[in-house]
Amino acid sequence: MSSSAAATFSSLNAIPPPPSSFSSPANDKLFSSSFPAASPFLGSSHKPRSCVLSAPSPGRRSHAPVVAATAPNAIKEKLAQSPASSSNLLITKEEGLVLYEDMVLGRSFEDMCAQMYYRGKMFGFVHLYNGQEAVSTGFIKLLKQEDTVVSTYRDHVHALSKGVPAREVMSELFGKTTGCCRGQGGSMHMFSKEHNLIGGFAFIGEGIPVATGAAFTSKYKREVLKQADCDHVTVAFFGDGTCNNGQFFECLNMAALWKLPIIFVVENNLWAIGMSHLRATSDPEIWKKGPAFGMPGFHIDGMDVLKVREVAKEAIGRARRGEGPTLVECETYRFRGHSLADPDELRDPAEKARYAARDPVTALKKYMIENKLATEAELKVIDKRIDEVVEDSVEFADESPVPARSQLLENVFADPKGFGIGPDGKYRCEDPKFTEGTAQV
Amino acid sequence: MAAVFQAFGTAAVLLPANDSRVRLLGSFPGRKANVFEVRSEKKIVSDATRVSGRGQHLITNAVATKADAAAASTGSKSGHELLLFEALREGLEEEMERDPCVCVMGEDVGHYGGSYKVTKDLAKKFGDLRVLDTPIAENSFTGMGIGAAMTGLRPIVEGMNMGFLLLAFNQISNNCGMLHYTSGGQFKIPIVIRGPGGVGRQLGAEHSQRLESYFQSIPGIQMVACSTPYNAKGLMKAAIRSENPVILFEHVLLYNLKERIPDEEYICSLEEAEMVRPGEHVTILTYSRMRYHVMQAAKTLVNKGYDPEVIDIRSLKPFDLHTIGNSVKKTHRVLIVEECMRTGGIGASLTAAITENFHDYLDAPIVCLSSQDVPTPYAGTLEEWTVVQPAQIVTAVEQLCQ
Numbered sequence: 001m002s003s004s005a006a007a008t009f010s011s012l013n014a015i016p017p018p019p020s021s022f023s024s025p026a027n028d029k030l031f032s033s034s035f036p037a038a039s040p041f042l043g044s045s046h047k048p049r050s051c052v053l054s055a056p057s058p059g060r061r062s063h064a065p066v067v068a069a070t071a072p073n074a075i076k077e078k079l080a081q082s083p084a085s086s087s088n089l090l091i092t093k094e095e096g097l098v099l100y101e102d103m104v105l106g107r108s109f110e111d112m113c114a115q116m117y118y119r120g121k122m123f124g125f126v127h128l129y130n131g132q133e134a135v136s137t138g139f140i141k142l143l144k145q146e147d148t149v150v151s152t153y154r155d156h157v158h159a160l161s162k163g164v165p166a167r168e169v170m171s172e173l174f175g176k177t178t179g180c181c182r183g184q185g186g187s188m189h190m191f192s193k194e195h196n197l198i199g200g201f202a203f204i205g206e207g208i209p210v211a212t213g214a215a216f217t218s219k220y221k222r223e224v225l226k227q228a229d230c231d232h233v234t235v236a237f238f239g240d241g242t243c244n245n246g247q248f249f250e251c252l253n254m255a256a257l258w259k260l261p262i263i264f265v266v267e268n269n270l271w272a273i274g275m276s277h278l279r280a281t282s283d284p285e286i287w288k289k290g291p292a293f294g295m296p297g298f299h300i301d302g303m304d305v306l307k308v309r310e311v312a313k314e315a316i317g318r319a320r321r322g323e324g325p326t327l328v329e330c331e332t333y334r335f336r337g338h339s340l341a342d343p344d345e346l347r348d349p350a351e352k353a354r355y356a357a358r359d360p361v362t363a364l365k366k367y368m369i370e371n372k373l374a375t376e377a378e379l380k381v382i383d384k385r386i387d388e389v390v391e392d393s394v395e396f397a398d399e400s401p402v403p404a405r406s407q408l409l410e411n412v413f414a415d416p417k418g419f420g421i422g423p424d425g426k427y428r429c430e431d432p433k434f435t436e437g438t439a440q441v
Numbered sequence: 442m443a444a445v446f447q448a449f450g451t452a453a454v455l456l457p458a459n460d461s462r463v464r465l466l467g468s469f470p471g472r473k474a475n476v477f478e479v480r481s482e483k484k485i486v487s488d489a490t491r492v493s494g495r496g497q498h499l500i501t502n503a504v505a506t507k508a509d510a511a512a513a514s515t516g517s518k519s520g521h522e523l524l525l526f527e528a529l530r531e532g533l534e535e536e537m538e539r540d541p542c543v544c545v546m547g548e549d550v551g552h553y554g555g556s557y558k559v560t561k562d563l564a565k566k567f568g569d570l571r572v573l574d575t576p577i578a579e580n581s582f583t584g585m586g587i588g589a590a591m592t593g594l595r596p597i598v599e600g601m602n603m604g605f606l607l608l609a610f611n612q613i614s615n616n617c618g619m620l621h622y623t624s625g626g627q628f629k630i631p632i633v634i635r636g637p638g639g640v641g642r643q644l645g646a647e648h649s650q651r652l653e654s655y656f657q658s659i660p661g662i663q664m665v666a667c668s669t670p671y672n673a674k675g676l677m678k679a680a681i682r683s684e685n686p687v688i689l690f691e692h693v694l695l696y697n698l699k700e701r702i703p704d705e706e707y708i709c710s711l712e713e714a715e716m717v718r719p720g721e722h723v724t725i726l727t728y729s730r731m732r733y734h735v736m737q738a739a740k741t742l743v744n745k746g747y748d749p750e751v752i753d754i755r756s757l758k759p760f761d762l763h764t765i766g767n768s769v770k771k772t773h774r775v776l777i778v779e780e781c782m783r784t785g786g787i788g789a790s791l792t793a794a795i796t797e798n799f800h801d802y803l804d805a806p807i808v809c810l811s812s813q814d815v816p817t818p819y820a821g822t823l824e825e826w827t828v829v830q831p832a833q834i835v836t837a838v839e840q841l842c843q
Contacts, residue, residue, distance in 0.1 A: 148592065180625065184622055184625050185624060191623070193627040198624075210584050213588020213589040213590070214592045216588070217593055220589070224541060250578035253578070410626065412621070413621065413661060413685045414629035418663045421764075
């Protein structure tokens with residue numbers, strides 16, 4: 001496979017994946033009948049430098065990792081790329097409308113969150129996603145319901161894109177029992193079993209191993225449980241600050257080692273609260289860290305949903321085919337502060353203005369109108385519909401009940417016998433006060 | 442690491458029982474057979490014939506575990522003999538055969554067979570993916586186990602030494618314990634985290650840690666400690682079948698205990714304590730390796746005319762306050778013997794729980810013997826003095842019963 005010279009998006013070929021590490025050449029499918037003797041060597045096929053490899057697979061000396069494909073503006077200074085240059089890409093009208101609606105939903109919802117926060121309807125740490133919608137929409141709208149998404153504390157829009165109803169997300173933010181996590185998670189812990197959203201994590205980096213585990217399950221189902229059609233992928237979203245964290249590197253290693261079906265998406269918005277990415281990172285080009293672990297690394301313009309979508313297609317396809325993980329660095333920006341409690345004084349207004357001019361929602365709108373995919377009126381209909389959805393979600397959340405005391409102890413253990421045996425010899429969960437939430441545990 | 446368990450094979454052990462169940466250790470080549478190494482003023486040398494001077498009928502298992510109590514009391518020869526690490530492996534293997542979603546992950550669990558051979562040959566039988574050799578990244582592979590558990594698998598994560606799980610504290614505390622709750626009950630995490638801990642023979646401070654005190658506050662997890670081959674297998678199986686995250690504490694020095702266990706399938710309850718020796722004068726609560734120091738001391742105490750009741754609490758979180766409470770109500774005196782650190786250890790929590798619930802039944806303050814609050818020294822003599830020795834237990838009981 002040749003590498004394309006032009007930096008377009010069919011450039012997964014630019015870095016050759018490690019050669020197949022199965023011992024028998026005929027057995028190069030990932031769906032091997034892996035039981036005892038035929039068990040494929042689960043590990044890197046790169047030959048160590050000096051010693052003879054004693055593992056079953058002889059392996060080949062790998063090619064020196066080639067610099068993976070990048071968008072032309074890999075360097076931070078050359079940021080002024082016009083969104084309209086994505087006009088070479090084709091999306092259909094239907095696809096465009098779906099993308100537009102999703103991004104408008106994300107934007108309107110987050111704006112409403114800010115309002116509600118300042119009106120005292122939600123509390124704590126609330127991190128808004130304004131400006132980054134292209135990344136969420138670009139990736140998640142390509143996924144199936146069975147695919148898994150793992151996010152961080154900036155997770156409202158990931159939840160919405162994945163399909164969690166706005167009502168449930170807003171209720172959760174209000175701390176009501178109708179929220180997607182019964183009001184027990186809050187802004188930073190959005191979960192949905194139905195839509196396969198496994199968090200929502202407050203500490204950065206701690207979701208990445210969980211995502212790796214979800215990808216491991218997918219591979220396990222295919223290879224051990226013999227569900228040959230299981231091609232579920234996992235997408236892990238996290239930020240630039242996380243990329244200096246050990247868990248990130250440990251999981252890049254494991255995912256590449258076992259060829260897990262996972263896509264690591266870095267939402268590089270240049271700032272970790274008040275710490276500029278450039279002040280925190282010795283080599284700020286995060287995409288380069290992928291090839292160091294044996295997976296392709298991409299750098300793309302995260303303010304342009306169409307560009308994100310094209311690379312996402314490649315990465316997701318790669319994972320589905322069993323070829324392993326991909327690292328995608330999306331250059332993006334958050335229009336608001338880190339959280340609603342952040343005064344956002346450190347960032348240069350000129351920088352903010354530059355990115356505001358690349359607003360992904362207006363960019364897509366402009367693209368669709370210019371390319372005759374939709375009229376202004378059609379898009380306004382969508383805007384209005386989304387406004388109604390968001391208003392409705394607030395009403396629903398307002399009217400929903402707060403959790404009753406009885407909910408306090410219910411979900412601590414999946415098996416409530418875990419509360420143990422009380423002095424009277426009965427399991428504590430059998431105590432009638434347990435269901436009232438007043439039992440002594 | 443493989444050499445470790447070989448060298449430490451001769452832990453001082455006595456399983457109190459009628460004759461047919463006595464098992465003494467020290468059957469390794471090069472070591473004297475049937476010798477207890479009790480590092481106290483009195484060197485006790487014992488063999489099978491001397492033990493029978495008690496004449497009491499003793500039950501080694503929890504009151505609630507039915508089938509084997511009958512087998513033990515009849516002194517039948519059914520069942521098979523094995524060592525504790527083999528019992529763990531047997532339990533693990535049976536569960537892996539029973540449910541294909543059960544898998545193991547950890548360092549050197551696969552091809553190496555586990556640093557204490559708990560997973561020996563399992564990778565050959567079940568494949569490299571089901572018995573996964575991980576890179577040295579505790580936090581991440583524990584998190585990976587949690588993610589796998591949330592998406593349908595039932596992983597067992599092995600910490601090569603429990604102390605290494607300190608590196609996984611982020612995942613164990615934040616994700617393992619909490620995610621069932623913060624997801625509103627949507628995701629369950631049926632993970633088992635296990636590994637050897639405790640003070641070994643001159644392993645040094647960092648390899649001699651007791652993490653039960655650090656983990657006990659984490660809401661949403663259960664902690665159990667095994668001490669005999671019987672309960673090791675039973676607890677392993679119960680932990681795997683449990684829908685809750687369970688941390689199973691094993692002890693480096695107990696892996697070579699030998700016992701005869703039933704051929705039939707059985708599991709032990711995760712929440713129940715085990716009555717080791719019923720008695721009248723004082724309740725001694727203990728777990729893991731200290732059980733053996735206590736039983737060693739019990740021999741001396743019986744010779745002196747005391748009648749201690751020994752309970753292996755087994756469930757470190759939650760405490761089985763029923764068994765413990767009944768005992769306190771009977772004897773009115775409590776001695777806790779543990780290997781945990783004094784400060785904030787399991788003993789401290791247990792003292793608080795008993796005081797809260799059974800204060801009226803106590804005739805004397807609860808005495809808690811724990812390890813010294815020092816990093817475990819390398820020197821053998823110093824190390825001896827950091828953990829509780831049988832002589833101290835005898836003294837404490839004598840004082841308590843005055």
